[in-house]
Amino acid sequence: MYRIGEFSELSKTTIKTLRYYEKEGLLIPSFVDSQTGYRFYETSQLPELAKIISLRQMGLSITNIKSILNGSDLEQILKLRKQELETEISLSSSQLLQINNLLEGKSMEKEVIVKELPSYTVYYKEGVIKDFRDIVNFILQSAGECKSTNPNIKCVEPDYCYVSYLDGEYKETDIKIRYAQAVTQMGIPSETIKFETLNPVKAACIYHKGAYDNLRESYSFLLKWVEENGYEIAEPIRERYIDGMWNKASEDEWLTEIQVPIRKK
Amino acid sequence: MYRIGEFSELSKTTIKTLRYYEKEGLLIPSFVDSQTGYRFYETSQLPELAKIISLRQMGLSITNIKSILNGSDLEQILKLRKQELETEISLSSSQLLQINNLLEGKSMEKEVIVKELPSYTVYYKEGVIKDFRDIVNFILQSAGECKSTNPNIKCVEPDYCYVSYLDGEYKETDIKIRYAQAVTQMGIPSETIKFETLNPVKAACIYHKGAYDNLRESYSFLLKWVEENGYEIAEPIRERYIDGMWNKASEDEWLTEIQVPIRKK
DNA sequence: ATTGACTCTCCACTTAGGGGATAAGATAAA
Protein backbone atom coordinates (compact mmCIF):
# COMPACT_ATOMS: atom_id res chain seq x y z
CA MET A 1 0.00 0.00 0.00
CA TYR A 2 1.44 3.29 -1.11
CA ARG A 3 0.25 6.75 -0.34
CA ILE A 4 -0.54 8.98 -3.26
CA GLY A 5 2.85 10.69 -3.26
CA GLU A 6 4.78 7.45 -3.35
CA PHE A 7 2.53 5.99 -6.00
CA SER A 8 2.98 9.18 -7.96
CA GLU A 9 6.76 8.67 -7.74
CA LEU A 10 6.48 5.02 -8.72
CA SER A 11 4.32 5.72 -11.73
CA LYS A 12 5.80 9.09 -12.71
CA THR A 13 2.32 10.55 -12.69
CA THR A 14 1.42 13.76 -10.87
CA ILE A 15 -0.74 13.66 -7.78
CA LYS A 16 -3.18 16.03 -9.47
CA THR A 17 -3.58 13.60 -12.32
CA LEU A 18 -4.15 10.65 -10.00
CA ARG A 19 -6.85 12.54 -8.13
CA TYR A 20 -8.39 13.61 -11.43
CA TYR A 21 -8.44 10.04 -12.71
CA GLU A 22 -10.19 8.96 -9.55
CA LYS A 23 -12.80 11.68 -9.99
CA GLU A 24 -13.35 10.56 -13.58
CA GLY A 25 -13.65 6.95 -12.50
CA LEU A 26 -10.60 5.79 -14.43
CA LEU A 27 -8.45 4.58 -11.55
CA ILE A 28 -9.94 4.11 -8.11
CA PRO A 29 -7.43 3.78 -5.24
CA SER A 30 -7.61 0.28 -3.80
CA PHE A 31 -8.30 1.72 -0.38
CA VAL A 32 -9.43 5.07 0.97
CA ASP A 33 -9.23 5.82 4.68
CA SER A 34 -12.70 6.99 5.54
CA GLN A 35 -11.39 8.99 8.51
CA THR A 36 -8.72 11.02 6.78
CA GLY A 37 -9.70 10.65 3.13
CA TYR A 38 -6.15 9.47 2.36
CA ARG A 39 -5.90 7.43 -0.84
CA PHE A 40 -3.85 4.23 -0.90
CA TYR A 41 -2.67 2.45 -4.02
CA GLU A 42 -1.07 -0.93 -4.66
CA THR A 43 1.58 -1.96 -7.13
CA SER A 44 -1.02 -4.06 -8.91
CA GLN A 45 -2.53 -0.77 -10.02
CA LEU A 46 0.61 0.22 -11.90
CA PRO A 47 -0.35 -1.85 -14.96
CA GLU A 48 -3.91 -0.47 -14.77
CA LEU A 49 -2.53 3.03 -14.80
CA ALA A 50 -0.11 2.07 -17.56
CA LYS A 51 -3.03 1.14 -19.77
CA ILE A 52 -4.62 4.53 -19.22
CA ILE A 53 -1.36 6.36 -19.85
CA SER A 54 -0.65 4.40 -22.96
CA LEU A 55 -4.06 5.33 -24.37
CA ARG A 56 -3.60 8.97 -23.38
CA GLN A 57 -0.26 8.81 -25.16
CA MET A 58 -2.10 8.15 -28.40
CA GLY A 59 -4.18 11.24 -27.75
CA LEU A 60 -7.41 9.51 -26.78
CA SER A 61 -9.74 11.58 -24.61
CA ILE A 62 -10.62 10.64 -21.05
CA THR A 63 -14.17 9.91 -22.18
CA ASN A 64 -12.95 7.50 -24.82
CA ILE A 65 -10.61 5.76 -22.42
CA LYS A 66 -13.43 5.38 -19.95
CA SER A 67 -15.59 3.65 -22.52
CA ILE A 68 -12.71 1.42 -23.58
CA LEU A 69 -12.22 0.35 -19.98
CA ASN A 70 -15.93 -0.35 -19.83
CA GLY A 71 -15.60 -2.73 -22.73
CA SER A 72 -16.27 -0.59 -25.82
CA ASP A 73 -14.81 -1.60 -29.14
CA LEU A 74 -11.19 -0.53 -29.02
CA GLU A 75 -10.62 -0.94 -32.72
CA GLN A 76 -13.46 1.37 -33.67
CA ILE A 77 -12.34 4.09 -31.29
CA LEU A 78 -8.77 3.81 -32.55
CA LYS A 79 -9.97 4.18 -36.12
CA LEU A 80 -11.87 7.32 -35.22
CA ARG A 81 -8.81 8.73 -33.49
CA LYS A 82 -6.80 7.85 -36.56
CA GLN A 83 -9.07 9.96 -38.73
CA GLU A 84 -8.88 12.82 -36.26
CA LEU A 85 -5.10 12.63 -36.37
CA GLU A 86 -5.05 12.64 -40.14
CA THR A 87 -7.13 15.81 -40.31
CA GLU A 88 -5.03 17.38 -37.55
CA ILE A 89 -1.87 16.66 -39.46
CA SER A 90 -3.23 17.94 -42.75
CA LEU A 91 -4.41 21.13 -41.05
CA SER A 92 -1.08 21.71 -39.35
CA SER A 93 0.77 21.00 -42.56
CA SER A 94 -1.23 23.53 -44.50
CA GLN A 95 -0.64 26.11 -41.77
CA LEU A 96 3.04 25.37 -41.92
CA LEU A 97 3.05 25.69 -45.70
CA GLN A 98 1.28 29.03 -45.43
CA ILE A 99 3.79 30.33 -42.90
CA ASN A 100 6.78 29.10 -44.86
CA ASN A 101 5.54 30.76 -48.03
CA LEU A 102 4.97 33.95 -46.10
CA LEU A 103 8.45 33.85 -44.53
CA GLU A 104 10.04 33.31 -47.93
CA GLY A 105 8.03 35.92 -49.79
CA LYS A 106 8.05 38.34 -46.86
CA SER A 107 5.09 40.18 -48.33
CA MET A 108 2.41 40.69 -45.77
CA GLU A 109 0.55 43.55 -47.45
CA LYS A 110 -2.30 41.33 -48.58
CA GLU A 111 -4.13 38.75 -46.53
CA VAL A 112 -5.66 35.69 -48.06
CA ILE A 113 -8.43 33.99 -46.17
CA VAL A 114 -10.15 30.74 -46.94
CA LYS A 115 -13.86 30.60 -46.26
CA GLU A 116 -16.87 28.58 -47.16
CA LEU A 117 -19.15 30.41 -49.56
CA PRO A 118 -22.72 29.36 -48.81
CA SER A 119 -25.32 28.34 -51.33
CA TYR A 120 -26.91 31.35 -53.03
CA THR A 121 -29.82 31.61 -55.44
CA VAL A 122 -28.79 34.01 -58.17
CA TYR A 123 -29.99 35.41 -61.45
CA TYR A 124 -27.27 35.87 -64.01
CA LYS A 125 -26.62 37.14 -67.50
CA GLU A 126 -23.78 36.39 -69.81
CA GLY A 127 -22.51 38.62 -72.60
CA VAL A 128 -19.56 40.16 -74.32
CA ILE A 129 -18.44 43.65 -73.49
CA LYS A 130 -16.10 45.87 -75.47
CA ASP A 131 -14.19 47.33 -72.57
CA PHE A 132 -13.90 47.10 -68.80
CA ARG A 133 -15.75 50.32 -68.37
CA ASP A 134 -18.83 48.75 -69.90
CA ILE A 135 -19.26 46.47 -66.92
CA VAL A 136 -21.32 49.01 -65.06
CA ASN A 137 -23.72 49.38 -67.97
CA PHE A 138 -23.93 45.62 -68.35
CA ILE A 139 -24.87 45.29 -64.71
CA LEU A 140 -27.46 48.03 -64.80
CA GLN A 141 -28.95 46.57 -67.95
CA SER A 142 -29.11 43.09 -66.44
CA ALA A 143 -30.86 44.40 -63.36
CA GLY A 144 -33.39 46.20 -65.56
CA GLU A 145 -34.07 43.11 -67.65
CA CYS A 146 -34.56 40.98 -64.58
CA LYS A 147 -36.95 43.49 -63.00
CA SER A 148 -39.03 43.55 -66.19
CA THR A 149 -39.87 39.84 -66.07
CA ASN A 150 -39.63 39.53 -62.28
CA PRO A 151 -40.96 42.80 -60.88
CA ASN A 152 -41.09 41.50 -57.28
CA ILE A 153 -37.62 40.06 -57.18
CA LYS A 154 -35.60 40.93 -54.06
CA CYS A 155 -31.87 40.96 -53.56
CA VAL A 156 -30.43 39.35 -50.46
CA GLU A 157 -29.43 41.54 -47.55
CA PRO A 158 -26.52 42.31 -47.38
CA ASP A 159 -25.92 42.37 -51.07
CA TYR A 160 -23.95 39.69 -52.92
CA CYS A 161 -23.16 40.19 -56.61
CA TYR A 162 -20.16 39.42 -58.74
CA VAL A 163 -18.70 39.17 -62.21
CA SER A 164 -16.80 36.21 -63.63
CA TYR A 165 -14.57 36.40 -66.67
CA LEU A 166 -15.34 33.52 -68.97
CA ASP A 167 -12.61 33.82 -71.59
CA GLY A 168 -9.88 31.33 -70.95
CA GLU A 169 -7.33 34.03 -71.56
CA TYR A 170 -6.72 37.59 -70.54
CA LYS A 171 -8.37 40.04 -72.89
CA GLU A 172 -8.72 43.80 -72.95
CA THR A 173 -11.50 44.00 -75.50
CA ASP A 174 -14.51 41.85 -76.35
CA ILE A 175 -14.51 40.27 -72.91
CA LYS A 176 -16.99 37.53 -72.18
CA ILE A 177 -18.42 37.96 -68.71
CA ARG A 178 -21.15 36.67 -66.48
CA TYR A 179 -22.84 38.93 -63.98
CA ALA A 180 -24.61 37.25 -61.07
CA GLN A 181 -26.76 38.75 -58.32
CA ALA A 182 -28.01 36.85 -55.29
CA VAL A 183 -31.76 37.02 -54.73
CA THR A 184 -34.13 35.72 -52.11
CA GLN A 185 -35.85 33.18 -54.33
CA MET A 186 -35.97 31.69 -57.81
CA GLY A 187 -37.68 33.74 -60.53
CA ILE A 188 -38.90 33.25 -64.09
CA PRO A 189 -36.04 33.03 -66.56
CA SER A 190 -36.08 35.06 -69.78
CA GLU A 191 -33.98 34.78 -72.89
CA THR A 192 -31.09 36.72 -71.36
CA ILE A 193 -31.66 36.28 -67.63
CA LYS A 194 -31.28 32.83 -66.11
CA PHE A 195 -31.62 31.57 -62.54
CA GLU A 196 -29.40 29.14 -60.73
CA THR A 197 -28.65 27.89 -57.24
CA LEU A 198 -24.94 27.94 -56.51
CA ASN A 199 -23.44 25.07 -54.59
CA PRO A 200 -21.56 25.88 -51.40
CA VAL A 201 -17.87 26.01 -52.14
CA LYS A 202 -14.64 26.74 -50.35
CA ALA A 203 -12.88 29.84 -51.69
CA ALA A 204 -9.62 31.68 -51.21
CA CYS A 205 -10.48 35.35 -50.90
CA ILE A 206 -8.74 38.67 -50.86
CA TYR A 207 -9.95 42.23 -50.54
CA HIS A 208 -8.89 44.79 -53.09
CA LYS A 209 -9.01 48.38 -51.89
CA GLY A 210 -9.24 51.32 -54.25
CA ALA A 211 -9.74 51.74 -57.97
CA TYR A 212 -9.62 48.93 -60.47
CA ASP A 213 -6.35 49.94 -62.12
CA ASN A 214 -4.19 47.52 -60.21
CA LEU A 215 -6.80 44.85 -59.70
CA ARG A 216 -4.62 42.54 -61.71
CA GLU A 217 -1.94 42.59 -59.02
CA SER A 218 -4.45 41.32 -56.51
CA TYR A 219 -5.46 38.58 -58.92
CA SER A 220 -1.94 37.39 -59.46
CA PHE A 221 -1.12 37.56 -55.76
CA LEU A 222 -4.17 35.48 -54.95
CA LEU A 223 -3.56 32.96 -57.71
CA LYS A 224 0.04 32.55 -56.60
CA TRP A 225 -1.20 31.88 -53.09
CA VAL A 226 -3.64 29.25 -54.33
CA GLU A 227 -0.88 27.53 -56.25
CA GLU A 228 1.66 27.68 -53.43
CA ASN A 229 -0.72 26.32 -50.86
CA GLY A 230 -1.59 23.23 -52.80
CA TYR A 231 -5.02 24.17 -54.14
CA GLU A 232 -6.51 24.29 -57.60
CA ILE A 233 -9.27 26.42 -59.04
CA ALA A 234 -12.60 24.64 -58.84
CA GLU A 235 -14.97 27.12 -60.50
CA PRO A 236 -14.83 30.50 -62.25
CA ILE A 237 -13.38 33.26 -60.14
CA ARG A 238 -15.87 35.74 -58.69
CA GLU A 239 -15.06 39.44 -58.67
CA ARG A 240 -17.41 40.68 -56.01
CA TYR A 241 -18.31 44.34 -55.68
CA ILE A 242 -18.80 45.66 -52.18
CA ASP A 243 -18.20 49.40 -52.42
CA GLY A 244 -17.82 51.28 -55.69
CA MET A 245 -18.78 54.34 -57.66
CA TRP A 246 -22.47 53.73 -56.87
CA ASN A 247 -22.02 54.52 -53.19
CA LYS A 248 -18.57 55.97 -52.61
CA ALA A 249 -17.36 59.17 -54.17
CA SER A 250 -13.68 58.64 -53.48
CA GLU A 251 -12.04 55.89 -55.46
CA ASP A 252 -9.87 55.09 -52.42
CA GLU A 253 -12.90 53.79 -50.60
CA TRP A 254 -13.91 51.32 -53.25
CA LEU A 255 -13.81 47.77 -52.04
CA THR A 256 -13.80 44.62 -54.13
CA GLU A 257 -13.36 41.02 -53.07
CA ILE A 258 -11.82 38.41 -55.32
CA GLN A 259 -13.08 34.93 -54.56
CA VAL A 260 -11.34 31.92 -56.07
CA PRO A 261 -13.30 28.71 -55.51
CA ILE A 262 -10.74 26.07 -54.61
CA ARG A 263 -10.24 22.41 -53.93
CA LYS A 264 -7.22 20.54 -52.55
CA LYS A 265 -5.01 19.30 -55.34
CA MET B 1 -22.87 51.13 -41.61
CA TYR B 2 -23.92 47.61 -40.99
CA ARG B 3 -25.39 46.05 -37.90
CA ILE B 4 -23.54 43.14 -36.44
CA GLY B 5 -25.73 40.54 -38.13
CA GLU B 6 -25.22 42.00 -41.57
CA PHE B 7 -21.51 42.44 -41.03
CA SER B 8 -21.37 38.87 -39.85
CA GLU B 9 -23.03 37.81 -43.13
CA LEU B 10 -20.68 39.97 -45.17
CA SER B 11 -17.57 38.62 -43.52
CA LYS B 12 -18.76 35.06 -42.86
CA THR B 13 -17.80 35.47 -39.23
CA THR B 14 -20.13 34.60 -36.37
CA ILE B 15 -21.64 37.34 -34.24
CA LYS B 16 -20.15 35.73 -31.17
CA THR B 17 -16.70 35.94 -32.68
CA LEU B 18 -17.15 39.59 -33.61
CA ARG B 19 -18.18 40.45 -30.07
CA TYR B 20 -15.27 38.42 -28.72
CA TYR B 21 -12.81 40.24 -30.96
CA GLU B 22 -14.16 43.53 -29.73
CA LYS B 23 -13.72 42.43 -26.12
CA GLU B 24 -10.15 41.39 -26.91
CA GLY B 25 -9.47 44.71 -28.59
CA LEU B 26 -8.82 43.19 -32.00
CA LEU B 27 -11.61 44.79 -33.99
CA ILE B 28 -13.56 47.70 -32.55
CA PRO B 29 -16.84 48.55 -34.29
CA SER B 30 -16.56 51.92 -35.97
CA PHE B 31 -19.58 53.11 -34.06
CA VAL B 32 -21.47 51.98 -30.99
CA ASP B 33 -24.84 53.47 -30.12
CA SER B 34 -24.44 54.57 -26.54
CA GLN B 35 -28.19 54.31 -25.94
CA THR B 36 -28.78 50.79 -27.13
CA GLY B 37 -25.29 49.36 -27.17
CA TYR B 38 -25.77 48.28 -30.78
CA ARG B 39 -22.52 47.81 -32.70
CA PHE B 40 -22.12 49.21 -36.20
CA TYR B 41 -19.42 48.22 -38.67
CA GLU B 42 -18.29 49.60 -42.01
CA THR B 43 -17.06 47.84 -45.11
CA SER B 44 -13.66 49.38 -44.53
CA GLN B 45 -13.37 47.03 -41.57
CA LEU B 46 -13.62 43.96 -43.80
CA PRO B 47 -9.92 44.08 -44.70
CA GLU B 48 -9.04 44.68 -41.04
CA LEU B 49 -10.99 41.60 -40.10
CA ALA B 50 -9.47 39.71 -43.00
CA LYS B 51 -6.04 40.31 -41.57
CA ILE B 52 -7.10 38.87 -38.25
CA ILE B 53 -8.76 35.87 -39.86
CA SER B 54 -5.78 35.20 -42.06
CA LEU B 55 -3.51 35.14 -39.00
CA ARG B 56 -5.94 32.93 -37.10
CA GLN B 57 -5.92 30.65 -40.12
CA MET B 58 -2.24 30.02 -39.54
CA GLY B 59 -3.06 29.06 -35.97
CA LEU B 60 -1.73 32.16 -34.26
CA SER B 61 -3.24 32.92 -30.87
CA ILE B 62 -5.36 35.96 -30.17
CA THR B 63 -2.60 37.29 -27.92
CA ASN B 64 -0.06 36.99 -30.71
CA ILE B 65 -2.35 38.63 -33.22
CA LYS B 66 -2.93 41.47 -30.82
CA SER B 67 0.76 42.11 -30.50
CA ILE B 68 1.22 41.91 -34.26
CA LEU B 69 -1.48 44.51 -34.73
CA ASN B 70 0.34 46.63 -32.15
CA GLY B 71 3.46 46.50 -34.24
CA SER B 72 5.40 43.50 -32.95
CA ASP B 73 7.83 41.72 -35.19
CA LEU B 74 5.72 39.54 -37.44
CA GLU B 75 8.61 37.48 -38.69
CA GLN B 76 9.71 36.45 -35.22
CA ILE B 77 6.22 35.42 -34.17
CA LEU B 78 5.78 33.43 -37.37
CA LYS B 79 9.01 31.61 -36.74
CA LEU B 80 7.90 30.67 -33.25
CA ARG B 81 4.59 29.43 -34.60
CA LYS B 82 6.51 27.46 -37.19
CA GLN B 83 8.41 25.64 -34.48
CA GLU B 84 5.21 24.96 -32.60
CA LEU B 85 3.70 23.48 -35.72
CA GLU B 86 6.69 21.28 -36.32
CA THR B 87 6.48 19.77 -32.84
CA GLU B 88 2.71 19.40 -33.18
CA ILE B 89 3.12 17.52 -36.43
CA SER B 90 5.82 15.26 -35.07
CA LEU B 91 3.70 14.46 -32.02
CA SER B 92 0.63 13.69 -34.10
CA SER B 93 2.68 11.60 -36.48
CA SER B 94 4.07 9.47 -33.70
CA GLN B 95 0.59 8.99 -32.26
CA LEU B 96 -0.62 7.97 -35.70
CA LEU B 97 2.24 5.54 -36.08
CA GLN B 98 1.45 4.02 -32.70
CA ILE B 99 -2.20 3.57 -33.59
CA ASN B 100 -1.45 2.13 -37.00
CA ASN B 101 0.93 -0.41 -35.53
CA LEU B 102 -1.66 -1.32 -32.96
CA LEU B 103 -4.40 -1.71 -35.56
CA GLU B 104 -2.17 -3.92 -37.67
CA GLY B 105 -0.89 -6.08 -34.84
CA LYS B 106 -4.22 -6.13 -33.05
CA SER B 107 -2.50 -7.10 -29.83
CA MET B 108 -3.55 -4.91 -26.97
CA GLU B 109 -2.57 -7.19 -24.10
CA LYS B 110 0.51 -5.16 -23.26
CA GLU B 111 0.72 -1.41 -22.95
CA VAL B 112 3.89 0.47 -23.70
CA ILE B 113 4.31 3.88 -22.16
CA VAL B 114 7.01 6.42 -22.76
CA LYS B 115 8.16 8.36 -19.75
CA GLU B 116 11.05 10.47 -18.61
CA LEU B 117 13.22 8.65 -16.10
CA PRO B 118 14.63 11.24 -13.69
CA SER B 119 18.21 11.49 -12.57
CA TYR B 120 19.05 8.99 -9.83
CA THR B 121 22.14 8.56 -7.69
CA VAL B 122 22.87 4.83 -7.55
CA TYR B 123 25.45 2.41 -6.31
CA TYR B 124 26.10 -0.48 -8.65
CA LYS B 125 28.08 -3.67 -8.95
CA GLU B 126 28.99 -5.61 -12.04
CA GLY B 127 29.73 -9.28 -12.21
CA VAL B 128 29.19 -12.56 -13.97
CA ILE B 129 26.59 -15.01 -12.73
CA LYS B 130 26.23 -18.64 -13.66
CA ASP B 131 22.51 -18.77 -13.92
CA PHE B 132 19.44 -16.53 -13.72
CA ARG B 133 18.61 -17.87 -10.30
CA ASP B 134 21.81 -16.39 -8.97
CA ILE B 135 20.56 -12.87 -9.49
CA VAL B 136 18.96 -12.79 -6.06
CA ASN B 137 22.20 -13.79 -4.40
CA PHE B 138 24.11 -11.26 -6.43
CA ILE B 139 21.76 -8.53 -5.30
CA LEU B 140 21.87 -9.51 -1.64
CA GLN B 141 25.62 -9.73 -1.78
CA SER B 142 25.91 -6.29 -3.40
CA ALA B 143 23.69 -4.77 -0.74
CA GLY B 144 25.84 -6.32 1.96
CA GLU B 145 29.08 -5.08 0.42
CA CYS B 146 27.69 -1.59 0.08
CA LYS B 147 26.49 -1.52 3.68
CA SER B 148 29.92 -2.59 4.91
CA THR B 149 31.72 0.45 3.49
CA ASN B 150 28.71 2.77 3.71
CA PRO B 151 26.85 1.79 6.86
CA ASN B 152 24.57 4.84 6.78
CA ILE B 153 23.53 4.57 3.16
CA LYS B 154 19.79 5.00 2.53
CA CYS B 155 17.73 3.80 -0.42
CA VAL B 156 15.28 6.20 -2.02
CA GLU B 157 11.61 5.94 -1.14
CA PRO B 158 9.87 4.35 -3.01
CA ASP B 159 12.54 1.91 -4.02
CA TYR B 160 14.23 1.96 -7.42
CA CYS B 161 16.61 -0.85 -8.36
CA TYR B 162 17.30 -2.73 -11.53
CA VAL B 163 19.53 -5.16 -13.37
CA SER B 164 21.03 -4.60 -16.83
CA TYR B 165 22.41 -7.41 -18.98
CA LEU B 166 25.76 -6.39 -20.36
CA ASP B 167 26.52 -9.17 -22.79
CA GLY B 168 25.85 -8.11 -26.32
CA GLU B 169 24.12 -11.39 -26.93
CA TYR B 170 21.56 -13.58 -25.22
CA LYS B 171 23.18 -16.05 -22.82
CA GLU B 172 21.85 -18.63 -20.43
CA THR B 173 25.02 -19.14 -18.44
CA ASP B 174 27.89 -16.91 -17.38
CA ILE B 175 25.78 -13.80 -17.75
CA LYS B 176 27.40 -10.45 -17.21
CA ILE B 177 25.09 -8.17 -15.28
CA ARG B 178 25.05 -4.90 -13.48
CA TYR B 179 22.85 -4.38 -10.45
CA ALA B 180 22.01 -0.80 -9.54
CA GLN B 181 20.17 0.59 -6.53
CA ALA B 182 19.06 4.19 -6.13
CA VAL B 183 20.22 5.87 -2.94
CA THR B 184 19.70 9.26 -1.35
CA GLN B 185 23.28 10.44 -1.76
CA MET B 186 26.72 9.53 -3.06
CA GLY B 187 28.80 7.13 -0.92
CA ILE B 188 32.39 5.90 -0.76
CA PRO B 189 33.19 3.49 -3.59
CA SER B 190 34.94 0.20 -2.89
CA GLU B 191 36.61 -2.25 -5.21
CA THR B 192 33.31 -3.85 -6.21
CA ILE B 193 30.75 -1.15 -5.42
CA LYS B 194 30.77 2.04 -7.47
CA PHE B 195 28.61 5.14 -7.35
CA GLU B 196 27.19 7.05 -10.25
CA THR B 197 24.58 9.69 -11.05
CA LEU B 198 22.35 8.62 -13.89
CA ASN B 199 21.33 11.20 -16.45
CA PRO B 200 17.62 11.74 -17.02
CA VAL B 201 16.53 9.79 -20.05
CA LYS B 202 13.37 9.02 -21.95
CA ALA B 203 12.39 5.36 -21.81
CA ALA B 204 9.80 3.04 -23.30
CA CYS B 205 8.44 0.95 -20.45
CA ILE B 206 6.26 -2.07 -19.97
CA TYR B 207 5.09 -3.96 -16.90
CA HIS B 208 5.60 -7.68 -16.67
CA LYS B 209 3.23 -9.48 -14.34
CA GLY B 210 4.02 -12.87 -12.83
CA ALA B 211 7.03 -15.13 -12.78
CA TYR B 212 10.13 -14.61 -14.87
CA ASP B 213 9.60 -17.61 -17.16
CA ASN B 214 8.09 -15.61 -20.01
CA LEU B 215 9.92 -12.39 -19.33
CA ARG B 216 11.51 -12.75 -22.74
CA GLU B 217 8.16 -12.29 -24.46
CA SER B 218 7.78 -8.94 -22.77
CA TYR B 219 11.28 -7.99 -23.88
CA SER B 220 10.64 -8.86 -27.49
CA PHE B 221 7.25 -7.14 -27.48
CA LEU B 222 8.80 -3.97 -26.10
CA LEU B 223 11.77 -4.03 -28.44
CA LYS B 224 9.47 -4.53 -31.41
CA TRP B 225 7.48 -1.51 -30.26
CA VAL B 226 10.64 0.58 -29.99
CA GLU B 227 11.65 -0.40 -33.49
CA GLU B 228 8.22 0.14 -35.03
CA ASN B 229 7.79 3.56 -33.50
CA GLY B 230 10.99 4.95 -34.85
CA TYR B 231 13.20 4.86 -31.77
CA GLU B 232 16.56 3.34 -31.03
CA ILE B 233 18.05 2.08 -27.79
CA ALA B 234 20.10 4.77 -26.10
CA GLU B 235 21.45 2.96 -23.03
CA PRO B 236 21.41 -0.51 -21.47
CA ILE B 237 17.93 -1.83 -20.74
CA ARG B 238 16.87 -1.76 -17.10
CA GLU B 239 14.98 -4.67 -15.61
CA ARG B 240 13.40 -3.12 -12.61
CA TYR B 241 12.03 -5.18 -9.74
CA ILE B 242 8.91 -3.89 -8.05
CA ASP B 243 7.30 -6.91 -6.43
CA GLY B 244 9.00 -10.31 -6.15
CA MET B 245 9.73 -13.26 -3.95
CA TRP B 246 10.97 -10.93 -1.19
CA ASN B 247 7.52 -9.49 -0.54
CA LYS B 248 4.94 -11.54 -2.41
CA ALA B 249 4.33 -15.22 -1.79
CA SER B 250 2.35 -15.87 -4.95
CA GLU B 251 4.34 -15.72 -8.17
CA ASP B 252 1.28 -14.24 -9.91
CA GLU B 253 1.72 -11.05 -7.92
CA TRP B 254 5.30 -10.45 -8.92
CA LEU B 255 5.72 -7.25 -10.86
CA THR B 256 8.68 -6.24 -12.96
CA GLU B 257 9.12 -3.24 -15.22
CA ILE B 258 11.30 -3.29 -18.29
CA GLN B 259 12.68 0.14 -19.17
CA VAL B 260 14.35 0.71 -22.53
CA PRO B 261 16.08 4.09 -22.69
CA ILE B 262 15.33 5.48 -26.14
CA ARG B 263 16.05 8.27 -28.53
CA LYS B 264 14.40 9.24 -31.82
CA LYS B 265 16.16 7.63 -34.72
C1' DA C 1 -50.61 47.22 -29.72
C1' DT C 2 -48.49 43.28 -31.05
C1' DT C 3 -45.54 40.23 -33.44
C1' DG C 4 -41.24 38.61 -34.99
C1' DA C 5 -36.58 39.41 -35.91
C1' DC C 6 -32.56 41.23 -34.06
C1' DT C 7 -29.43 42.72 -30.44
C1' DC C 8 -27.66 43.45 -25.81
C1' DT C 9 -25.26 41.63 -21.43
C1' DC C 10 -24.23 38.06 -18.37
C1' DC C 11 -23.36 33.39 -17.13
C1' DA C 12 -22.03 28.66 -17.72
C1' DC C 13 -19.48 25.27 -20.47
C1' DT C 14 -15.91 23.02 -23.22
C1' DT C 15 -10.13 19.74 -21.99
C1' DA C 16 -7.13 17.71 -18.86
C1' DG C 17 -5.41 18.98 -15.44
C1' DG C 18 -2.23 23.00 -12.88
C1' DG C 19 -1.77 26.57 -9.09
C1' DG C 20 -2.68 28.01 -4.83
C1' DA C 21 -5.15 28.59 -0.23
C1' DT C 22 -6.44 26.54 3.95
C1' DA C 23 -7.01 22.91 7.16
C1' DA C 24 -5.96 18.53 8.93
C1' DG C 25 -3.04 14.18 9.42
C1' DA C 26 1.62 11.88 9.89
C1' DT C 27 6.19 11.65 11.40
C1' DA C 28 10.55 12.89 13.22
C1' DA C 29 13.29 15.95 16.10
C1' DA C 30 13.72 18.52 20.46
Next chain:
DNA sequence: TTTATCTTATCCCCTAAGTGGAGAGTCAAT
Protein backbone atom coordinates in the same frame (compact mmCIF):
# COMPACT_ATOMS: atom_id res chain seq x y z
C1' DT D 1 4.86 16.13 24.94
C1' DT D 2 5.44 19.74 22.09
C1' DT D 3 7.01 21.47 17.90
C1' DA D 4 8.41 21.66 13.18
C1' DT D 5 8.24 19.70 8.84
C1' DC D 6 6.19 17.03 5.34
C1' DT D 7 2.20 15.22 3.16
C1' DT D 8 -2.53 15.00 2.01
C1' DA D 9 -7.31 16.57 1.70
C1' DT D 10 -10.85 19.62 -0.30
C1' DC D 11 -12.20 23.76 -2.59
C1' DC D 12 -11.95 27.31 -5.88
C1' DC D 13 -10.07 29.64 -9.86
C1' DC D 14 -7.56 29.39 -14.35
C1' DT D 15 -6.50 27.97 -19.11
C1' DA D 16 -8.20 29.18 -25.46
C1' DA D 17 -11.33 30.68 -28.32
C1' DG D 18 -15.12 30.92 -28.58
C1' DT D 19 -20.43 28.41 -28.21
C1' DG D 20 -25.00 28.09 -26.17
C1' DG D 21 -28.59 29.89 -23.66
C1' DA D 22 -31.44 33.03 -20.52
C1' DG D 23 -33.65 37.26 -19.89
C1' DA D 24 -34.32 41.77 -21.37
C1' DG D 25 -34.27 45.58 -24.56
C1' DT D 26 -34.64 47.48 -29.78
C1' DC D 27 -36.55 47.97 -34.31
C1' DA D 28 -39.62 47.61 -38.22
C1' DA D 29 -43.77 45.96 -39.95
C1' DT D 30 -48.50 44.59 -39.33
